[in-house]
Amino acid sequence: MQNRSDAAEVRAYRRYVAxxxxxTEGVGDGDGAGGLRGWADRFAEVLDRVSPGVEYANLAVRxxxxGQVRAEQLAAALGLRPDLATVVAGVNDLMRPRFDAGAVAGELEAMFAALTAGGAHVVTLTFPDVGRIAPLTRPLRPRVRALNAAVRAAAARHGVTVVETEHEPVATDPRLWSADRLHASPVGHARIAAAVAQALHLPDGGPAWNTPFPTPAARLTLATEARWAAAFLAPWVARHARGRSSGTGRTAKRPDLLPVAAPYR
Incomplete structure (x- = not known):
């Protein structure tokens, strides 16, 4: 795995905004109390162990x-004056009929530029091969490759750290993904948090995030694919055909900077 950073030394961060x-909201990783945990929460905990007293806000909405992330979250993020920010978006765009990798990367780059100009170090991720996670989505592979290339180029122009997942075999292991194959499982969220921590050279990032599992994953079959399509793909298509999104009516779970261990809604 190759991570790109504008600084090799460990930096102490005090205000982290996701x-x-x-x-990033944490779908697929329940907290055991009816809420969500997720990789950003897990990463914030690593930050706080390294440098106690970190404050953390999570503006992500499923x-x-x-473009919506930029329009609805960027101004609030800038108002919190983070010294570290993660920006991860684009998967929902990938699945729309009219997808333009350059346009999506342009939205991300606008966020990279604004946040870095405000003094934040920014981290983003590339996306793994969706065709290996859900074989029925193989037609989306060229879109993923195009978006990843555009994100890398945009990140390079602004000194943004890129956590590379595209070419890591473990990133498509089904054990890292929840039943819907759109969201990481708890194990997957833990791996993403570790990947971000390691990209920033934090000393408490744990084992290498891309370490393979000791046993092979169960093989996908036509029967499992048919069940997945009926249970998850078809409802997603139907919902979006009606112009609805899973985020309709939702707001950020942690809109304010709070100590990492502080409870939130």
Missing amino acids: LGDSQ GKLA
């Missing part, structure tokens, strides 16, 4: 397109 969609 922007994005369902993955279902948001990259």
